[in-house]
Amino acid sequence: GLLLVALLVSHMLLTKEGVTSLPICPKGSVSCQLSLEELFDRAVKLSHYIHFLSSEIFNEFDERYAQGRGFIAKAVNSCHTASLTTPEDKEQAQQIHHEDLLNLILGVLRSWNDPLIHLASEVQRIKEAPETILWKAVEIEEQNKRLLEGMEKIVGRVHSGVVENDIYTPWDGLPSLQLADEDSRLFAFYNLLHCLRRDSHKIDNYLKVLKCRLIHDNNC
């Protein structure tokens, strides 16, 4: 029952954001390609949706598990993607070359693939985890995969020449999600979700910047 409701809600959200899959190619067309604009549109929609879900799941987790534990005070949460040098303000984002930015986006997305899979599975083990958190975790993991595919398509279109992309950070936080001590375990989750919210916001922003730059010529 709850699962059905969750599915319906997620579908509603998806349709609201327009992320439902649109027919790509008219029937019968031999070589059919989406325009770059269309690809970027979808990518932006996906990234926006992922960030929206990440915000929500973080807020819910915060409300439910983090109150009174002083997690926020430990602001030294370092994300595993911190080693990737990404633009930290508008200027840097303006200056970076779009191909590099695209590669960076891809690298961040790839680095999150693994943690999201484990997040979706480990969050089930949290005692009395609410259904909304559970399905959001699963949903984020799925949408991230889709966004990754889309970004690879875009990169294939935009890049001239061979695509070399070794931007990636491994994630080693799985043991912390499985700690026996509940407080430490919850803090690990809190950290991860906080990083997820931040990184999804980054991705969303970079993609919008790129879209305005490449498609609309800085005149969104």
Place this chain on the structure above:
Amino acid sequence: ILQWPQISKCRSPEMETFSCFWTAGNFYNLTVPRILQLLYKKSNEEDWKECPDYITSGQNSCYFNASYTSVWTPYCVQLASKNEVYDKKCFSVDEIVLPDPPVHLNWTLLNTSQTGIHGDIQVRWDPPPTADVRKGWITLEYELQYKEVNETKWNELKPRLSTMVPLYSLKTARDYEIRIRSRQRTSEKFGEFSEILYVSFSQIGIGCDHCTEEVEFPWFLVVVFGVCGLAVTVISIMLSKQPRLKMLIFPPVPVPKIKGIDPDLLKKGKLDEVNSILACHDSYKAQLYCDDLWVEFIELDIEDPEEKNRASDTDRLLSEDDLKSHSCLGTKDDDSGRASCCEPDIPETDFSASDTCDATSDSDQFKKATEKEEDLLCLERQDNDESLPNLASTDPQRQHRNTESENSSVWAPFEDSVESPHLSVHTQISNQNSLTSTDFYAQVSDITPAGRVVLSPGQKSKLGRTQRESCTEQNFTMDNTYFCEADVKKCIAVTSQEENEPRVQEQGYNEDGYFTTESLTTTVANLGAPTAAVPSSEMPVADYTSIHIVQSPQGLVLNATALPVPDKEFNVSCGYVSTDQLNKIMP
């Protein structure tokens, strides 16, 4: 009250700079004024640094310009004086984005209604100048609110991404105020409101001063007149002499009481009446003695001479009185003013029935009186009632006679079947206790010219009968009140040749079960023993007969002869047979 210095908030309007604000509290009124400092630290740094700009954002503020701002980096700020830390906050810039208000609000007229009373406008604005929307660095959504000038509550529109929105159906005679605020798209908090935009239609010359008297729907008048009209109608109905109309609109409300029991009667100990009251009335059809629906039957003491002849109280109690065709279950009993002696669905049925009611004899009045209370107790009655509720609905008089053993003279064939008070003529399809020795059902053997159905007695005692052959193995669902014709037929067909016993019945004997009319009529039974041949209770009699003529709605004329069982099974759903199938049975 001592108030410590506190960081009230940190805010970034465009995700490129940010500022923090604090309150000084009344702390240093009490002591030597100290200088408050704001220190900050990025997460990857060790040392606390001091605020680079205390001025730009105003008093008690610290401004971090673009070079000091890293968007996704966690910061911590703390308010301190020389050696004391008063407050500390940690955040990252993307979390504290609160955009400036939109600017350059304006409106244009889209169109006006024909009467000129209403108009549509389009409101436009520009995004806050600080937010770099064009390069896509920040995405904003806007919420517009509007209200009439002298209202207090603002109407809110849903947040939207576009910088223009139409407002429909504004009153041209009124002036409006509009304000807009914005927020970053994935945030929850809005920034400040913009300046208020005033909308005045008269300024552009289409204000309609004379239209202020809007014709509003006169709800008040409508309600008042509606209520008056309704009251007048109700009163006139109540006072009218048309009983039918009255009945239609004000159906009689039964007084709550135990059905069938009149406490007064019990107290007085008039067994006769109690007896008659306890009689089970089985007809569901309106066998109405309602020559006048509105005659009130408070209590009638008409003594029936027959009743005095009763052998014993027990007998009387157990004999079948009568009866009316009131059903055990359906009618209302209401002795405080009998609105009707009829079924609840009176309006349809009683009009026709009242004609027949008129034909009733006076003696029925008594029956009517005493049996005005239907009783559910007939379910427990040990006796059989006679009734053929569905067979002869137009003949309400069928069972009105007290068919006691002595009085079964009316029903000639079966008077001798009445050996005991328990066994009497029954033609019913009533709910009978299987413990009784009487039949659940009897066979209709004849129909008198008067229209009455003559029944032949069934078997005497069903209990303890030895099981017969194949039928016994069959599992009739005992808790169903309906049997599949197929099953029943099978049973009958198998055994009908040997015995004319309605074995089925015994199988189907059930405290609560009863066959429907359909099952009665469609089951083909061997009527090897028509009425004349079965006076003795030992003789088995087929309990079912076939329909000869169906004269709906008035009843069925049953055929006394046996009909061959059709070879093929009917595809009958339990309990019902269509007329087509019926025709197949019929020769």
